[in-house]
Amino acid sequence: SRSKEESEKEEGFKLLGILDVQRIPCARNAILHGAGGSLTTGMLYFLATSRVRRSFDVGFAGFMLTTLGSWFYCRINNAKLRVQQRFIQEGIKNKIVYEGSVLDPINKPKAENPSGPS
């Protein structure tokens, strides 16, 4: 258990001491996209204007916007996925419980009784 605790401590990494990018869904992707966006916008602005200080400001603004955009996009998709997951779980449970009955979600048709002689 000690080695497990030690490995957990080694794996945990928190940006600014608060954001656990490895455990929070979408956090790692958002930060990486932000870093990429920041580099891109900063470099492009510098190549266009040769203003160093302002390029850093533009790069930072790019970081904020890209991180936010990537974060919200990923979280919305994640939320939709979780809703689907819950529906599927309910469906599987209902299938097992109600299979063959009137409430069967698949609604298997029953074999018709043979009609009597006309």
Next chain:
Amino acid sequence: MAHPSQLGFQDAASPVMEELLHFHDHTLMIVFLISTLVLYIIMAMVTTKLTNKFILDSQEIEIIWTLLPALILILIALPSLRILYLMDEVNDPHLTVKALGHQWYWSYEYTDYNNFGFDSYMVPTQDLTPGQFRLLDVDHRMVIPTESPVRVLITADDVLHSWAVPSLGIKMDAVPGRLNQTAFIVSRPGIYYGQCSEICGANHSFMPIVVEAIPLKHFENWSTLMLENSSP
């Protein structure tokens, strides 16, 4: 239960706690970005050589630093209110349990079908058996069925207590003369620990709460056994 030196939340064992964890992640990302922005502004201000002694106002930046915080607050408030109302829903519970706070133990009453109840005292440190947790384990756990909506009615016999189980996302004050209600669904079988969360005297730290969630069939067996044990 929490592990030593744990700072974050425990793993969620109920749908409400899952939602709370997701909301916390969302808010934490916003807080992280605000902190990064403030840090960057401080660095920029400390390292600049530019000064302007004659600036009086600036409409553009004042509009930005009025609208931006308002937008951030709306982004936090909307999911927060959604979860607040979600936590208030009580959807036709299958079972009602009464939790009574005393100095210094909890007692639980199952009065839905047959009347039985029991006290739940902390296991003293000197009586712990191997595998039990110090200051957390109790002699009789509150047993409930998994994946069934459960309503807990909480009150106290003497002074204020508070019934809290972090992994289920529940905390409700136990007030003498008042009946507070909370509801939850436990998603998976397991044992979930909590501690009294309102100062109530000398042994406030020594009246833990343990919820044991088991499949319905086992719960029925358990309640039959409890009834047999409690009947004269």
